[in-house]
Amino acid sequence: MNLFTQMRALVIACLDQLATEGVIPAGLPTDNVAVEPPRDAGHGDMATNAAMVLAKPAGVQPRVIADALAAKLVLDPRVASAEVAGPGFLNLRLSADIWQGVVKAVLSDAGFGRSTLGAGKRVNVEYVSANPTGPMHVGHTRGAVFGDALASLLAYAGYDVTREYYINDGGAQVDVLARSAYERYREAHGQQPDIREGLYPGDYLIEVGQALKEKYGDTLLDKGEQYWLAEIREFATLQMMEMIRGDLAMLNVKMDVFSSEKALYGTGKIEAAIAKLEEQGLIYEGVLEPPKGKLPEDWEPREQTLFRSTLHGDDVDRPIKKSDGQWTYFAPDIAYHYDKVQRGFDLLIDVFGADHGGYVKRMKAAVSALSGGTVPLDIKLIQLVKLFKNGEPFKMSKRAGTFVTLRDVVEQAGADVTRFVMLTRKNDAPLDxxxxxxxxxxKDNPVFYVQYAHARVHSVLRRAQAAGLDVSDAALIGADLTRVGHEAELKVMRQLAEWPRLIEIAARGNEPHRIAFYLYELASDFHGLWNRGNDDTALRFLQEGDAETSQAKIALIRAVAVVISEGLGILGVTPVEEMR
Incomplete structure (x- = not known):
């Protein structure tokens, strides 16, 4: 039940009637006709821009259209009034029973708020994808929470979602990992490790060194790396991925697929992807212009194999092969995204750290070329997180060596708090x-404020049950909701009615932070109603000696708890029933 969709359909139907009557021409485009909450709640329940957007193509003054449309709309029993404002905006007020019907819909429809927007379309959300060289840091934490909540949001909106982690195990960083682990292996044998510049210094590799000792004994000691690099690289990578899986589990993040960069090499997959681009005339040998800001003497022109990415929206063409014939980092990424296109996804979403901003256009260009422009790629950049404690920046983790880990954060704040707070800012905005x-x-702590609202509802339910009231959903659906018509109660109902609309807006924009914002607003309206009851006994949820009114009021707040629970579920946060 989406009231805004229903009212927009009514507006379109009334416009069709006006066209039949000759007030406006037939066949006008209505894609931009919207029905939304007014900017000022005092202006009404809903507002439509229909007259404003149709005036020019209709050749009719917006006020004329608005007046005629208002006369049609008020004939519908759902519309209490329709008032023209300004040059032609139309403000609507709905009958109280419409808002009361929202409460029944929440309690009776298990799918309230869910959408068919995705209509079974397949979407791949790739997120985290941290290098397997150590524990996850706080930047990964925000990306993991964002990606996981986005995947849940899209599933809620009807998409068939695959959560994917791309293991960057094909580059030089895993060789550095192997050399770092070897030094810890030497340390496990009582030797002094040489943690020289360029190696990973974190204590987390001590355990890997011990595990290497248990597996290989002293057979690798004092050997050149040609004897051990490949084996230790694979061993250490597996150990790091186990650590990363454990980190993700602390956040209640579970991936559907783990894909390996290394698996692209030697399998012909990179070559196949490049061949696909070559078929389109997008691969050539050439020399790039010097990077901006570089002096000519700092740069040597070299002929390279290039992808003509400028034909697909990029600023410059991109190298896919180095002058020595080796693939660049971009080549396996092209192959990996080609693999996702071939797997039949209708939409690809990548969640990258803010430092990958320069990678956005080239990756979009590659996917556009590989899919013939049929598979959109949306790349979400995750801005930095600054940690504070006791008014000071939170110190770095000794275990990690250079950064604060996900475990540091979750162990101090808990998974629920961590997840909610990470979604209290849009992904491209820095977060403290x-x-x-x-x-x-x-109230200044949004996760507490929302969970407290949910817990407060359940405290009322427990008290009502103790008083002998039937507060099962089946009983509440049949409550006489005409008994809840105070403006403060209607305000909560209007907020509940926003939920289905909010889901579609958030899903269209790939913006899960909107869920956190909405839940805070809903909780605020609920707490406001609760507080009003302290002064006005008629607004209290339990009305002594009046079971029917009590049941109606409880139906309203039970609907609040249902929507909060659904929203927290999307964010991956537990809806508590009692604050401790």
């Missing part, structure tokens, strides 16, 4: 994570 503030019990 203050351990003191995210754990305090106040």
């Amino acid at each position: 994570f203050d351990f003191d503030k995210v754990l305090e019990q106040s």
Whole structure:
């Protein structure tokens, strides 16, 4: 049940009637006709821009269209009033029973808020994809939470979603990992490790060194790396991926697919992807212009194999092969995305760190070329997180060596708090994570405020049951909701009605942070109603001696709890029934 969709359909139907009557021409485009909440709630329940967007193509003054449309709309029993404002905006007020019907819909329809927007379309959400060289850091944490919540949001909106992790195990960084692990292997044998510049210094590799000792004994000691590099690289990578899986589990993140970069080499997959581009005349031998900001003496022109990415929206063409014949880092990424296109996804989403901003256009160009422009690629960049505790920047983790780990954050704040707070800003905005503030019990702490609303509802349900009231959903669906018509109660109902619309807006924009914002607003309206009851006894949820009114009021707040639970489920946060 999406009231805004229903009212837009009514507006379109009334416009068709006006066309039949000759007030406006027939066949006008209505794609841009919207029905939305007004900017100022005092103006009404909904507003439509129909007259404004149709005036020019109709050749009719917007006010004329608005007046005629208002006269048609008020004939519908759902519309209490339709008022023309300004040059032609139309503000609508709906009958109270329409809002009361929203409560029944929430309680009776298990799919309330879910959408058919995705209509079974297959979408691949690739996120985290951290190099398998150590534990996940706080930047990965935000990307993991964002990607996981986005995947849940899209599934809620009807998409067939695959969560995927791309293991970057084909580059030089895994050789550095192997050399770092070898030094810890030497350390496990009582030798002094040489953790020289360029190696990974974190203590987490001590355990890997011990595991290598248990597996190989002393057979690798004092051997050249040609004897051990490949084996230790594979061993250490597997160990790191086990650590990363454990980190993800702490956040309740579970991937559907783990894909390996290394698996692309020697299998013909890279060559096949490049051949696909070559068929389109997009691969050539050439020399790039010097990078911006470089002096000519700092740059040597070299002929390279290039992808003509400028034909697909990029700023410059991109090298796919080095002058020595080796693939660039871009080549396996092209092959990996070609593999996703071939797997039949209708939409690809990549979640990258902010430092990958320069990679966006080239990757979009590659997918556009490989799919013939049929598979969109949306790349979401995750901005930095700054950690604070006791008013000071949170110190680096000794275990990690150079950064604060995901485990550091989750162990201090908990998975629920971590996940919710990471979604309180849009992905491309920096985020401050203050351990003191995210754990305090106040309105300024959004996760507490939302969970507290859910817990408060359940406290009322427990008290009602103790008083002998039937507060099962089956009983509440039959409650007489005409008994809840105070403006403060209607305000909560209007907010509930926003849920289906909000889901579609958030899913269209790939913006899960909108869910967190909405839940805070819904919780705020609920807490406001609760507080009003402190002064006005008629607004209290339990009305002594009046079971029917109590049941109606409880139906309203039970609907609030249902929607909060659904929203928190998308964010991956537990909806608590009692605050501790």
